[in-house]
Amino acid sequence: MLEIKNLHAGYGRLKILRGINLSVPKGGIIALLGGNGTGKSTLLKTISGLLPVMEGSIEFDGEILERIKPHEIVKSGLVQVTQSKESYPAMTVEENLMVGSYVRSDRNAIKQDLEKIYQFFPILKKRRKTLSGTLSGGEVQMLVIGRGLMANPKMLMLDEPSAAIAPKIVLEIFSNIYKISQTGVTILIVEQNVRMALLLAQYGYIIRDGVIMLEGKSEDLIHDPSVRESFLGGTVTDTTRELSA
Amino acid sequence: MEFDFNSLFAFIIFGITIGVVYGMVALGISLIYSGLDIVHFAHGEIYMFGAFFGLVMAKDMSIPYPAALIGAMVLAGLMGMLIERVFYRRLTRSGGGYTVAGMGMIICGFGMSVALMNVAFLIWGADAKPFSINLGMPLQLGNISIPQSYIITAVISFLLMGMLHFFLKYTKLGLAVRAVAQNKDIAYLMGINVPVFISLIFGLACALAAAAGVLIGPMQSVQVEMGYLMLMKAFAAAVVGGFGSLPGALLGGILVGIFENLGAAYISPSHKDIYAFLLLILVLMIRPSGLFGIEAKVKA
Numbered sequence: 001m002l003e004i005k006n007l008h009a010g011y012g013r014l015k016i017l018r019g020i021n022l023s024v025p026k027g028g029i030i031a032l033l034g035g036n037g038t039g040k041s042t043l044l045k046t047i048s049g050l051l052p053v054m055e056g057s058i059e060f061d062g063e064i065l066e067r068i069k070p071h072e073i074v075k076s077g078l079v080q081v082t083q084s085k086e087s088y089p090a091m092t093v094e095e096n097l098m099v100g101s102y103v104r105s106d107r108n109a110i111k112q113d114l115e116k117i118y119q120f121f122p123i124l125k126k127r128r129k130t131l132s133g134t135l136s137g138g139e140v141q142m143l144v145i146g147r148g149l150m151a152n153p154k155m156l157m158l159d160e161p162s163a164a165i166a167p168k169i170v171l172e173i174f175s176n177i178y179k180i181s182q183t184g185v186t187i188l189i190v191e192q193n194v195r196m197a198l199l200l201a202q203y204g205y206i207i208r209d210g211v212i213m214l215e216g217k218s219e220d221l222i223h224d225p226s227v228r229e230s231f232l233g234g235t236v237t238d239t240t241r242e243l244s245a
Numbered sequence: 246m247e248f249d250f251n252s253l254f255a256f257i258i259f260g261i262t263i264g265v266v267y268g269m270v271a272l273g274i275s276l277i278y279s280g281l282d283i284v285h286f287a288h289g290e291i292y293m294f295g296a297f298f299g300l301v302m303a304k305d306m307s308i309p310y311p312a313a314l315i316g317a318m319v320l321a322g323l324m325g326m327l328i329e330r331v332f333y334r335r336l337t338r339s340g341g342g343y344t345v346a347g348m349g350m351i352i353c354g355f356g357m358s359v360a361l362m363n364v365a366f367l368i369w370g371a372d373a374k375p376f377s378i379n380l381g382m383p384l385q386l387g388n389i390s391i392p393q394s395y396i397i398t399a400v401i402s403f404l405l406m407g408m409l410h411f412f413l414k415y416t417k418l419g420l421a422v423r424a425v426a427q428n429k430d431i432a433y434l435m436g437i438n439v440p441v442f443i444s445l446i447f448g449l450a451c452a453l454a455a456a457a458g459v460l461i462g463p464m465q466s467v468q469v470e471m472g473y474l475m476l477m478k479a480f481a482a483a484v485v486g487g488f489g490s491l492p493g494a495l496l497g498g499i500l501v502g503i504f505e506n507l508g509a510a511y512i513s514p515s516h517k518d519i520y521a522f523l524l525l526i527l528v529l530m531i532r533p534s535g536l537f538g539i540e541a542k543v544k545a
Contacts, residue, residue: 048434074436082434088427099424102417103436151436 001026008055009046018210031201039210077154089133100150117146138169155186162193255389262395264502265402270479271494273450279426280446286354289476290361295321295455318452325451376462398460481525487535
């Protein structure tokens with residue numbers, strides 16, 4: 001579905017990504033993992049067309065995305081959900097969701113999708129008339145995921161859905177992401193919460209300093225010593241011991 | 246001496262009428278501010294151009310007044326879009342009001358203001374031109390007579406602002422305009438063609454200013470330097486109402502209009518233009534974010 005080959009990109013003259021290779025198969029859930037400042041968000045921005053491609057290529061659904069404008073990329077079915085707290089605070093929840101459906105004109109289907117999203121996230125239905133600026137962090141995250149879904153995407157890119165959200169809500173959001181993928185939407189999830197992301201995804205990429213440091217199946221990555229060392233903070237048994245102490 | 250309530254009533258009505266016009270210009274300034282993150286200092290000159298467009302159409306080309314109003318709005322809207330596309334876009338593209346380019350934007354606005362004024366001077370000269378239209382007898386309301394031009398002004402202003410409100414609140418395009426105004430990056434990611442909408446916002450704001458110009462024309466006269474004072478008043482109105490808030494701009498305009506008229510009537514007419522700013526200072530002392538002010542928009 002999404003093929004990235006030898007991608008170089010960045011801000012102005014500052015190159016951040018230096019030769020990224022990444023592939024997302026249709027219907028899959030792929031995780032892109034890395035700490036702060038490793039180039040995760042830069043990669044998403046480049047895929048969405050907000051930053052220019054310096055070198056290499058991005059292919060989505062058989063089309064090269066190089067000089068396409070951001071709004072045309074959304075029309076082709078590739079939608080990015082940015083980090084939480086980026087809703088439209090001065091709009092109501094429902095208006096926020098309707099902004100997501102801007103690229104579509106099939107009114108009836110939009111209404112059905114709205115109901116579908118309210119089923120995924122019942123709290124949004126309860127608060128549909130309130131300004132989204134008053135929502136909690138977790139609710140905003142649900143809202144922006146819902147808004148992304150309103151564009152009826154073939155593929156959804158999620159930027160750190162677990163950031164700044166209570167652990168209990170994170171679980172709810174991740175289980176909903178799984179449900180969304182079951183409806184046939186391909187998912188690329190960018191995370192710092194490596195454990196959760198690898199539980200969800202089938203395959204993972206680890207990015208550091210603008211290059212893919214490691215890639216592999218989730219179960220392999222979870223047991224990889226270098227991943228454990230840099231992200232998971234020691235062994236799993238260590239953590240359980242800490243918790244029980 | 247007995248207090249004359251009739252004249253007080255009349256002053257308030259005149260204040261509201263002129264106030265909605267301030268509000269309309271303020272609305273444009275607010276729209277541009279929320280959409281482009283810039284304060285448009287040449288907006289007074291757009292208003293002046295709008296008044297001249299209306300004058301030329303109504304007098305020289307003998308087009309009926311309502312058609313001249315619409316024509317002036319369309320022309321000024323197109324002119325605004327052209328200015329935005331050619332001059333402002335390079336600056337807004339490299340970041341809005343919170344960056345170094347934002348400072349350049351302010352200076353560019355001032356420059357545009359001077360340039361437009363001189364263009365108007367070359368075309369129409371420096372003399373104040375009367376913009377008299379025959380609207381029939383003044384309307385009698387009890388003991389006060391209100392000139393028709395005031396009534397038409399109030400009605401048309403409210404109508405235009407009502408239409409704008411409906412457009413922003415209930416149409417898909419309006420929703421997209423608000424999305425672009427609030428957060429451009431997200432708007433891009435939702436598939437909205439942001440540059441086109443910025444043009445649209447600019448055009449709308451300029452059309453409103455032109456409408457204000459054509460409506461004020463018959464009450465005062467049309468001249469090259471009329472933009473400056475209007476900009477200041479509209480600015481005061483926008484700040485009083487809360488910068489970036491659309492209902493605030495309207496309310497701020499009405500307050501400025503009433504305050505100014507009462508001040509001129511009961512304190513001193515020769516200082517008419519001070520009162521708007523007195524109100525501005527007062528409101529800022531009590532509520533720094535304006536009456537309808539929202540917390541300052543902060544970019545991540």
